[in-house]
Amino acid sequence: xxxxxxxxxxxxxxxxxxxxxxxxxxxxxxxxxxxxxxxxxxxxxxxxxxxxxxxxxxxxxxxxxxxxxxxxxxxxxxxxxxxxxxxxxxxxxxxxxxxxxxxxxxxxxxxxxxxxxxxxxxxxxxxxxxxxxxxxxxxxxxxxxxxxxxxxxxxxxxxxxx
Amino acid sequence: xxxxxxxxxxxxxxxxxxxxxxxxxxxxxxxxxxxxxxxxxxxxxxxxxxxxxxxxxxxxxxxxxxxxxxxxxxxxxxxxxxxxxxxxxxxxxxxxxxxxxxxxxxxxxxxxxxxxxxxxxxxxxxxxxxxxxxxxxxxxxxxxxxxxxxxxxxxxxxxxxxxxxxxxxxxxxxxxxxxxxxxxxxxxxxxxxxxxxxxxxxxxxxxxxxxxxxxxxxxxxxxxxxxxxxxxxxxxxxxxxxxxxxxxxxxxxxxxxxx
Ligand SMILES: [Zn+2]
Numbered sequence: 332x333x334x335x336x337x338x339x340x341x342x343x344x345x346x347x348x349x350x351x352x353x354x355x356x357x358x359x360x361x362x363x364x365x366x367x368x369x370x371x372x373x374x375x376x377x378x379x380x381x382x383x384x385x386x387x388x389x390x391x392x393x394x395x396x397x398x399x400x401x402x403x404x405x406x407x408x409x410x411x412x413x414x415x416x417x418x419x420x421x422x423x424x425x426x427x428x429x430x431x432x433x434x435x436x437x438x439x440x441x442x443x444x445x446x447x448x449x450x451x452x453x454x455x456x457x458x459x460x461x462x463x464x465x466x467x468x469x470x471x472x473x474x475x476x477x478x479x480x481x482x483x484x485x486x487x488x489x490x491x492x493x
Numbered sequence: 494x495x496x497x498x499x500x501x502x503x504x505x506x507x508x509x510x511x512x513x514x515x516x517x518x519x520x521x522x523x524x525x526x527x528x529x530x531x532x533x534x535x536x537x538x539x540x541x542x543x544x545x546x547x548x549x550x551x552x553x554x555x556x557x558x559x560x561x562x563x564x565x566x567x568x569x570x571x572x573x574x575x576x577x578x579x580x581x582x583x584x585x586x587x588x589x590x591x592x593x594x595x596x597x598x599x600x601x602x603x604x605x606x607x608x609x610x611x612x613x614x615x616x617x618x619x620x621x622x623x624x625x626x627x628x629x630x631x632x633x634x635x636x637x638x639x640x641x642x643x644x645x646x647x648x649x650x651x652x653x654x655x656x657x658x659x660x661x662x663x664x665x666x667x668x669x670x671x672x673x674x675x676x677x678x679x680x681x682x683x684x685x686x687x688x689x690x691x692x693x694x695x696x697x698x699x700x701x702x703x704x705x706x707x708x709x710x711x712x713x714x715x716x717x718x719x720x721x722x723x724x725x726x727x728x729x730x731x732x733x734x735x736x737x738x739x740x741x742x743x744x745x746x747x748x749x750x751x752x
Contacts, residue, residue, distance in 0.1 A: 419625070477539075
């Protein structure tokens with residue numbers, strides 16, 4: 332049974348954490364990214380569950396610290412951040428809102444779902460052209476590949492499907 | 494000595510199993526990290542180090558789980574930094590020096606094809622943590638393989654020199670492959686318990702995939718009849734000592750140092 336107070340608290344906690352962002356793509360919140368999986372309150376202890384994007388993603392430690400700091404600032408002292416591996420994170424969990432934010436930020440959102448279904452085409456985030464070429468399978472971070480637009484010639488990051 | 498209880502029988506082998514899988518990932522991850530700022534061009538430098546990070550991340554997951562199973566207060570860093578050569582259990586192929594770019598990519602292809610088979614089988618493990626790590630790893634390996642396969646085709650079907658170097662690379666590495674498919678008795682017990690993967694069963698698939706890729710790359714499947722092993726028993730090449738010396742220096746010199 333979730334008491335009314337806990338319910339109110341949970342909403343407030345989700346609100347608070349909506350301002351915690353990916354340190355490497357600061358336009359995306361952990362919710363947009365699908366990294367924030369759950370928040371639960373047992374007695375006075377808050378447990379936040381996050382899941383790593385990539386096993387070796389160096390941003391995970393920062394995200395964990397940012398969550399703890401954000402909750403501490405709001406007066407919540409007893410916080411545990413738990414990393415869960417299963418089910419494995421997929422770019423399918425990225426919200427529609429998150430995809431749009433990425434595009435405006437200059438990063439092309441993932442074009443296919445994790446099981447390989449085509450969702451959209453890879454389009455240049457600058458001019459919208461679908462005439463693009465891949466320059467490298469790996470970009471500035473593990474989650475991105477490097478592309479170039481054949482029309483406006485701008486190079487851009489593409490958020491890989493995984 | 495009393496015979497070990499069933500739990501102990503599974504616990505210690507499972508702990509060692511996790512450490513060995515972590516060692517495979519860490520040694521290869523470290524080797525790849527040595528390419529940082531030495532890559533042939535910027536994008537490739539980034540790619541090599543990104544792949545390195547994936548392997549190091551994998552090692553962390555296996556070591557953390559091992560530390561938890563052991564329950565003696567060691568953590569992932571202790572396992573990585575405070576064990577000597579003979580306690581490392583990785584396959585020898587992972588500790589070999591990078592060689593030229595062809596050797597690095599040939600090894601990567603060998604390992605990536607192996608990892609695809611291994612981790613997809615490990616997702617079926619009765620042990621939920623191993624299955625979860627495998628589900629994570631396989632997604633990354635799919636990406637790794639796409640790249641190593643492309644590179645081998647480019648090198649093999651490229652210039653005379655790149656072809657020759659790629660062929661030499663596979664010839665040099667081929668004798669390190671058999672140990673990847675040899676099972677120990679202890680590991681077979683874990684297989685029977687539904688936790689581990691029977692690696693010997695992966696061999697046929699690995700061979701047919703490699704034959705196909707090498708053929709497309711206009712390379713010959715090496716006709717090597719030597720085989721060297723011992724990694725899972727802690728018997729290593731001399732190269733591992735140098736690798737650990739560099740990797741462990743800081744923690745050995747300033748124990749517990751953080752940054
Ligand atoms: Zn464009």
